[in-house]
Amino acid sequence: MPKFTAYDGTELAYHLKGTGEPLICLPGGPARAAAYYGTLGGLDAHHRLVLLDLRGTGGSAEPADPATRHWYRQTDDIEALREHLGLDRVHLLAHSASGNLATLYAARHPARVRSLTLIAPGSRAGDDPDRDLADGHPDGAFDPAATRAALAVLQAPVLVLAAPYDGGPRPANAAELAGIFPYDAKADAHHPWLDDSGAFVRTVRAFLDPDILGLDADGVRLAYRTWGEESAPPVVLAHGRGDSGADWALIAERLAATRRVYAPDFGGHGLSDWPGEYGFEQFRNQLSAFIRGLGLDGVDVIGHSMGAVAAFLLAADEPELVDRLVIEEPPPPFPLDTPRPLARREDGELGFDWPVVLSIEAELNAPDPAWSERLAAIEAPTLVIAGGPGSHIPQERLARLAGRIPGARLITIEAGHLIHETRPEEFLAALKDFGI
Numbered sequence: 001m002p003k004f005t006a007y008d009g010t011e012l013a014y015h016l017k018g019t020g021e022p023l024i025c026l027p028g029g030p031a032r033a034a035a036y037y038g039t040l041g042g043l044d045a046h047h048r049l050v051l052l053d054l055r056g057t058g059g060s061a062e063p064a065d066p067a068t069r070h071w072y073r074q075t076d077d078i079e080a081l082r083e084h085l086g087l088d089r090v091h092l093l094a095h096s097a098s099g100n101l102a103t104l105y106a107a108r109h110p111a112r113v114r115s116l117t118l119i120a121p122g123s124r125a126g127d128d129p130d131r132d133l134a135d136g137h138p139d140g141a142f143d144p145a146a147t148r149a150a151l152a153v154l155q156a157p158v159l160v161l162a163a164p165y166d167g168g169p170r171p172a173n174a175a176e177l178a179g180i181f182p183y184d185a186k187a188d189a190h191h192p193w194l195d196d197s198g199a200f201v202r203t204v205r206a207f208l209d210p211d212i213l214g215l216d217a218d219g220v221r222l223a224y225r226t227w228g229e230e231s232a233p234p235v236v237l238a239h240g241r242g243d244s245g246a247d248w249a250l251i252a253e254r255l256a257a258t259r260r261v262y263a264p265d266f267g268g269h270g271l272s273d274w275p276g277e278y279g280f281e282q283f284r285n286q287l288s289a290f291i292r293g294l295g296l297d298g299v300d301v302i303g304h305s306m307g308a309v310a311a312f313l314l315a316a317d318e319p320e321l322v323d324r325l326v327i328e329e330p331p332p333p334f335p336l337d338t339p340r341p342l343a344r345r346e347d348g349e350l351g352f353d354w355p356v357v358l359s360i361e362a363e364l365n366a367p368d369p370a371w372s373e374r375l376a377a378i379e380a381p382t383l384v385i386a387g388g389p390g391s392h393i394p395q396e397r398l399a400r401l402a403g404r405i406p407g408a409r410l411i412t413i414e415a416g417h418l419i420h421e422t423r424p425e426e427f428l429a430a431l432k433d434f435g436i
Helices: 040-045 071-085 098-108 144-152 171-178 197-208 245-255 280-293 306-317 355-365 369-377 395-404 424-434
Strands: 003-005 011-017 021-026 047-052 090-095 113-119 158-162 186-189 213-217 220-227 234-238 260-264 299-304 322-328 382-386 409-412
Touching: 003 071, 011 071, 021 071, 021 098, 040 047, 040 197, 047 071, 071 090, 071 098, 090 098, 098 113, 098 144, 113 197, 158 197, 213 280, 220 245, 220 280, 234 245, 234 280, 234 306, 245 260, 245 424, 260 280, 280 306, 299 306, 306 322, 306 369, 322 424, 369 395, 382 395, 382 424, 395 409
Parallel strands: 021 047, 021 090, 090 113, 113 158, 158 186, 234 260, 234 299, 299 322, 322 382, 382 409
Antiparallel strands: 003 011, 011 047, 213 220, 220 260
């Protein structure tokens, strides 16, 4: 167990779990060692957890002066740990009572905080100014007004997570606390890491990754990535079933030379919310809400497989949102001669919610007849890209789909179903020839 020496000579212990960028984790209380964190629901697969035993707990020594166990005094222990680890700035996570410690540290050392994650925090920093926030602190050791003022200008992003049935704090109280912080503070009704480890890890991973942004779309929080200059013409990439926006990275990087590229994770995929109910119409609604939420008047949309169906449904229903449409290997919305067999879940952890597969398979076996009728309503110039005989989608059905879209152009790149991954250069050339 690694240890370091605090400012007053007290020897403090911490535990290391996982790999990746360090995340200092402060345990809740009272007087609770950090071991109860475990792996934080599997977050150690993505970050190196630095689990600090606060003074007098776990492997850390009792201080000679009991008064140094006050929250305000223990901010110096975090600073000593930061220096010991050789970090210029830190990602800081706190649970329950240690929310007090984390917010006080952020107020005292704002330039040292890269991000602040508060899980069901017991922070009183948001209390009424007339209330005493200095419980247990020596006179003059803690100035509530100064603390709130310091937090109000904190430039680090802040995430506040509250469990809906937890009394400390309830979501409404967490929202009030989040309102103290000026930058990217959020309050949401998420379960802690033991109740729903997947949701917890997705939420914290998305928050800690500076390349991941978030947007509420049709009641689902979507994670998304961007490439290119913000002022460039926009293009939205819609991924297939079981994938995520990251699936488009190679294509997005190339398009970013002349475009502003947006690649969301649909609900039930990647780092977005997993609401549990899925279908092509839901994904169409998410795509619409995503584009509108970005404040875009009209975009070029490129969709693959499941995302291609969402894209052509959007182009049919809301033509003002889609300037150009590219659909790569979309499952045609025509009844199947032989229904697909019931899918079986793969072993191990998935990067998507399994009910997505069951819902989409059911809709492919019995598609809404209106979907094929709506193809004729598409006004945007449309390019249909087929994968040839190596694809599991019957190519004659793709030709039939293309024939239903006014003026649609159908090309074949013999790469199977994953054209943009298998033949990226030919895929990009087709986009360029189409005007994207």
